[in-house]
Amino acid sequence: MTVIDAQGLVKRYRTGGQTLYALAGIDFALEAGEFVSIMGPSGSGKTTLLNILGLLDTPTEGTVLLEGQDVTGLGDSKRTALRKRTIGFVFQHFYLLPTLTAVENVEVPLLLDSDPQVKKRARTLLERLGLGERLDHKPDELSGGQKQRVAIARSLINSPKVVLADEPTGNLDSETGRQILDEFRRIADEDDVAIVAVTHDDLVNEYVDRTVHLVDGTIGRERKNGG
Amino acid sequence: MAGRFFPAALMARRNLTRTKMRSLLASLGIVIGVVAIASLGMFGVALQYSFTQNLGNVGNQLTVYPNSGENVTELTERDIRTIRREASPTATVSPVKTRAEPVSYNREDAVRKTIYGIENPGELYEAKEGRVSPFRSGALVGSSVAEAHDLHPGSQITINGTSVRIRAVLEEGDAFSSTNPDNRVIVPATSFSQSGYSEAYVIESTGTQANETAMGIRDSLNDREQRVFVRELGSLVDTIEEQFQIINTVLAGIASISLLVAGISILNVMLMSTVERREEIGVLRAVGYQKRDVLKVMLMEATLLGFLGGIAGVILSLGAGLAINHYAVGDAMAVFRLPNAWYVGAAFAFGVLTSIVSGLYPAWKAASEEPVDALRG
Numbered sequence: 095m096t097v098i099d100a101q102g103l104v105k106r107y108r109t110g111g112q113t114l115y116a117l118a119g120i121d122f123a124l125e126a127g128e129f130v131s132i133m134g135p136s137g138s139g140k141t142t143l144l145n146i147l148g149l150l151d152t153p154t155e156g157t158v159l160l161e162g163q164d165v166t167g168l169g170d171s172k173r174t175a176l177r178k179r180t181i182g183f184v185f186q187h188f189y190l191l192p193t194l195t196a197v198e199n200v201e202v203p204l205l206l207d208s209d210p211q212v213k214k215r216a217r218t219l220l221e222r223l224g225l226g227e228r229l230d231h232k233p234d235e236l237s238g239g240q241k242q243r244v245a246i247a248r249s250l251i252n253s254p255k256v257v258l259a260d261e262p263t264g265n266l267d268s269e270t271g272r273q274i275l276d277e278f279r280r281i282a283d284e285d286d287v288a289i290v291a292v293t294h295d296d297l298v299n300e301y302v303d304r305t306v307h308l309v310d311g312t313i314g315r316e317r318k319n320g321g
Numbered sequence: 322m323a324g325r326f327f328p329a330a331l332m333a334r335r336n337l338t339r340t341k342m343r344s345l346l347a348s349l350g351i352v353i354g355v356v357a358i359a360s361l362g363m364f365g366v367a368l369q370y371s372f373t374q375n376l377g378n379v380g381n382q383l384t385v386y387p388n389s390g391e392n393v394t395e396l397t398e399r400d401i402r403t404i405r406r407e408a409s410p411t412a413t414v415s416p417v418k419t420r421a422e423p424v425s426y427n428r429e430d431a432v433r434k435t436i437y438g439i440e441n442p443g444e445l446y447e448a449k450e451g452r453v454s455p456f457r458s459g460a461l462v463g464s465s466v467a468e469a470h471d472l473h474p475g476s477q478i479t480i481n482g483t484s485v486r487i488r489a490v491l492e493e494g495d496a497f498s499s500t501n502p503d504n505r506v507i508v509p510a511t512s513f514s515q516s517g518y519s520e521a522y523v524i525e526s527t528g529t530q531a532n533e534t535a536m537g538i539r540d541s542l543n544d545r546e547q548r549v550f551v552r553e554l555g556s557l558v559d560t561i562e563e564q565f566q567i568i569n570t571v572l573a574g575i576a577s578i579s580l581l582v583a584g585i586s587i588l589n590v591m592l593m594s595t596v597e598r599r600e601e602i603g604v605l606r607a608v609g610y611q612k613r614d615v616l617k618v619m620l621m622e623a624t625l626l627g628f629l630g631g632i633a634g635v636i637l638s639l640g641a642g643l644a645i646n647h648y649a650v651g652d653a654m655a656v657f658r659l660p661n662a663w664y665v666g667a668a669f670a671f672g673v674l675t676s677i678v679s680g681l682y683p684a685w686k687a688a689s690e691e692p693v694d695a696l697r698g
Contacts, residue, residue: 141697150607150693171611178609185696189604193335203608205328206617252609 097161097255097288098124098147104155105142105311116142117153118311124256129282129289131298134308140292141260143308147290148181148258149173161255178203182249182287186261188241190233190248196220197229200247212251219247223277239270246277250287257281259291268297275301329614333621336594347590348630350583355634355672357576360641362664363656365569367649369562370658374650380528380555383535384499385542386520393548395517400542400549404521407537412525413444415500416518418510422481426470436480438510442491445500445522450474451489456509459488463503480508499552500524528555573664580671584679587626591619591683602687603695615688623680627673635669 105117116139124130124147132140145151146158149165150173157166165176190199198205200216220229223243233241242262249257259278263271279301282289291298299305307314337344385404387393396404401416408414418438423431439445442461443454449464451474460480462472467490472478476487485508494501500522523538525531535551542549595602602615610618642656642665 145693148607150696174606174609174611177607183604183607185604187600189600189696191332191335191601193339194332198331202605203610205332206610206614208328248608 095126096123096159097126098122099159099162100147100153100156101159102156103143103146103153103158105139105146105151106154115311117146120156120308120311120313122147122306122313124288124290126255126288127282127286128304129278129302130291131302131305132290132292132308133294133299133305134314138308139311140308144258144260144290144292147256148183149177178252180252180255182252182254182257184242184245184249184257184259184262186264188233188238188245188265190241190244192233195230195232196225196236196244199233199244200251202248203251216247216251219250220244223247237270238266239273242266242270242274243277246274246281250281250285254287256288256290259289259293261293261295262291263293263295263298271295271297329617329621330625332618333625336598336618336622337625340594343590343593344626344629347583347587348626348633350586351580351627351630351672351676352634352637354576354580354583354675355631355668356637356641357579358573358668358671359634359638359665360645361572361576362569362668363638363642363661364645364649365565365572366658366660366664367645367655369565369569370655371650372561372565373558380558381525381531382498382500382554383523383525383531383538384520384552384554385523385538385549386552387549388547391546391548395515395519396521396549397517401518401521403541404523404538407541408523408534409525409530412523412530412534414521414523415439415441415445416510416521418513418515418517419519420513420515424481424506425479426472427476427478429470431479434506437505437507438513439507440510442507445524446494446502447492448489449492451487453489453491456488457511458509459486461489461491461502461507462487463491463501463505464493465503466506478506480506497557498554531555576668577671580675583630583672584675587623587676587679588682590626591623591680592686594622595619595683595687598687599690599695602690603692606690606692607696612688616684619684619687620677620680623676623684624673626680627676630676631669631672634672635665638665638668 100120100122103117103120103122104115107114107116120143122143132143134140142151146153153166157164159165160176160180165173168176191202194202197213197216197220200219201212204212217229220226223246225240225243228236228240236244263274266274275298278289278291281287291302304318385396387395396416405414419435421433422436424434425431442456446453446461453461460478466472472487472490474487474489477484478487479485491502493503523534525534531553532555535553538549538551605615639656642661643653646655647653
């Protein structure tokens with residue numbers, strides 16, 4: 095089942111009379127349970143694509159279908175509500191709230207809903223990611239890998255259809271990076287969640303189903319992995 | 322557990338503890354503002370209260386005296402009859418004659434002093450020593466005169482060369498009353514040769530009645546020309562109370578400047594905090610927080626700052642109020658009177674309101690940042 099189907103994405107910026115193309119016509123589809131990496135040099139439009147897929151940004155041209163629904167022209171508040179329901183985010187710098195414990199950080203996306211089930215689910219997620227002993231630790235008491243696990247658990251708290259990761263291994267050593275990528279692989283396989291990871295890290299490609307290379311806002315060669 | 326019911330409060334509270342010193346200083350401003358408003362307000366109330374206490378029950382008194390500007394030098398018997406007619410049946414009307422006489426006490430040199438001639442002083446005064454009524458001869462002296470010259474009932478003073486026996490020393494009167502006898506020497510009106518009166522006191526049972534009588538007297542006696550003045554202490558008291566109200570308002574206004582400063586410091590703290598937490602707020606927006614959710618969390622922080630400062634301010638103000646009332650009114654417990662509650666409550670409300678208003682701009686700024694921009698940094 096296709097979770098995200100983006101057609102003819104163009105993102106233009108106008109700066110000082112010049113028009114810059116961050117994306118210059120990109121088609122991108124994502125199946126449930128698929129783990130895809132997006133690679134490319136700086137300025138190739140990776141992050142812009144990720145932002146558009148994650149409904150953080152809107153394309154200048156083209157359409158984005160999320161579970162078959164056209165979400166291209168939606169306003170901020172509708173996009174925000176959709177993000178909350180169907181999308182999870184993992185960031186390079188983890189971006190955990192330093193004042194909240196691991197469990198509370200996982201709860202954050204649904205914290206304002208006052209749903210008593212959320213805490214239980216947050217604990218379960220952290221236990222699944224091997225952090226059962228660190229539930230009530232603050233981020234500054236956790237290692238980089240542990241922080242990223244908390245961030246992954248946070249991205250899963252809303253049972254998303256898609257998890258979007260921006261350089262998820264960028265701040266981790268390769269050993270920890272492998273553990274994190276194992277988690278992503280497992281989540282894609284077991285939970286049928288589609289995962290898109292923007293990365294510079296070749297290590298990621300050992301774990302993904304396919305890799306999309308972006309060059310100057312267009313899709314270059316695409317490589318399918320056997321795995 | 323509060324976090325369960327009020328999740329925004331949980332995040333807000335944790336955020337404030339992140340920069341404890343800064344939060345503390347920001348709410349210290351609110352504390353000072355609240356204390357300033359509340360204690361200046363309570364100071365005004367205490368001042369007014371102690372003034373009213375000193376003033377005593379003078380609102381029901383009138384004094385009628387001739388208008389020398391119109392060449393009316395005295396009130397005639399007819400005027401007095403008119404005054405009696407205008408006054409209510411239960412009122413006390415005391416016409417008074419005065420003249421200046423050399424008076425000497427205990428064989429000292431004589432000094433000129435105004436001597437009051439009152440027909441029936443028992444209607445106006447009580448005796449502290451001796452007896453006021455019946456009053457056919459001799460003299461009554463006020464407490465200050467008696468104290469200054471060591472006079473008691475039976476002492477002799479000399480008025481215009483004639484020896485007179487003191488019959489009574491009078492109780493102290495209300496400080497602002499025109500009938501106050503403390504500094505007076507009173508003799509029977511019959512000892513005066515002049516027929517006219519220099520003033521007349523009217524004492525009614527209530528202030529309202531006094532006011533009506535005053536208007537009646539003015540209507541009857543000032544028909545063609547302004548023959549008499551009627552002084553109403555009641556309206557004087559009203560005027561003074563209005564003045565106190567104005568003073569109180571001005572004091573509170575000055576105090577609110579400190580709250581304004583506190584508001585600016587909260588604005589500053591919150592702005593710094595939104596800049597520092599730009600990415601965090603971006604993440605919140607990314608994971609599905611609506612603009613109004615971010616607004617809620619940020620405003621909750623400002624509100625908490627205001628509440629903390631406000632509560633500390635109220636506690637300190639009550640302490641200050643106890644001290645103020647102890648020294649100004651002589652009764653520390655007088656702090657628990659309604660007008661004080663009003664000032665303390667208003668100060669608290671203003672404190673919290675100031676924080677919320679100061680939090681509005683930073684909160685709005687944080688909420689309206691595009692998550693894409695916030696996360697890029």
